[in-house]
Amino acid sequence: MSYIDFDIENNSIFISRGDSRNRNKIKTDCTDDFTFYEYNGKSEAISFNNFLSLREQDGLKGEIEF
Incomplete structure (x- = not known):
């Protein structure tokens, strides 16, 4: 299973393979x-x-506002 997360506040995109719940342990x-x-x-x-x-x-x- 893969996990992709775009963080607009930090202007970053996170791509993970495996369990995303382990993100804080990595x-x-x-x-x-x-x-x-x-x-x-x-x-x-x-x-x-x-x-x-x-x-x-x-x-x-702007797109998010509308």
Whole structure:
């Protein structure tokens, strides 16, 4: 089972394989553009940071309003 979560507040998209409830138990390694998640020594997920440009963020906020 896969899990995808877009976080508009942090402008990131989180993609995980396996049980998303383990998200808080996963050890992280961060860069400016990515956050890598591991659980029991295996790569389980990635988060893309700064996913949308400022213009795309403004457009998305407008779409959510309507």
